[in-house]
Amino acid sequence: MKKVVTTDFEVRWGECDPAGIVYHPVYIDWFSVARMHFLKENGISYMESFHDNGIVLVVLGVQSRYFKTLRAEDQVKVEARMEKLTRTRIEMAYRVVNAAGELCTEGKTEHAYVDERNRAVNVAKKLPEVWNLMQSRLQD
Secondary structure (H helix, E strand, O other), rough: OOEEEEEEEEOOOHHHOOEEEOOOOHHHHHHHHHHHHHHHHHHOOOOHHHHHHEEEEEEEEEEEOOOOOOEOOOEEEEEEEEEOOOOEEEEEEEEEEEOOOOEEEEEEEEEEEOOOOOOOOOOHHOOHHHOOOOOOOOOO
8 A cells, every 4th residue: 555645736716714825624625635535546445445335434533733824826735644543443644735845734634434323333344355455554
């Protein structure tokens, strides 16, 4: 598996506050897109592997720290990597860098695998092939 997957974005005007600076919740959306891109680049389609098997990744926590502002039309890269994996949870880490390679934001998200009734799911039991692929990433 790829340890880090990068997703490119161009900041859109609608993602900015009235001052023309990226509104802080937008970073959480970018983290979500980067997380799904990370999985896909590592051979795991979120929709097919999880959603179509009745598993949802719910957010347990989000952290974000901001260092530099971004504005409309800025080119940014969001680097995503898996930081921690258990049979019932996954933790991802993110770095947002501008076109000059400067760190603008760092963040983390923690997720639990749950079923339609919002009960914890052991991914190793329910989706062993997906579990093995994800676990191999941490052993690289």
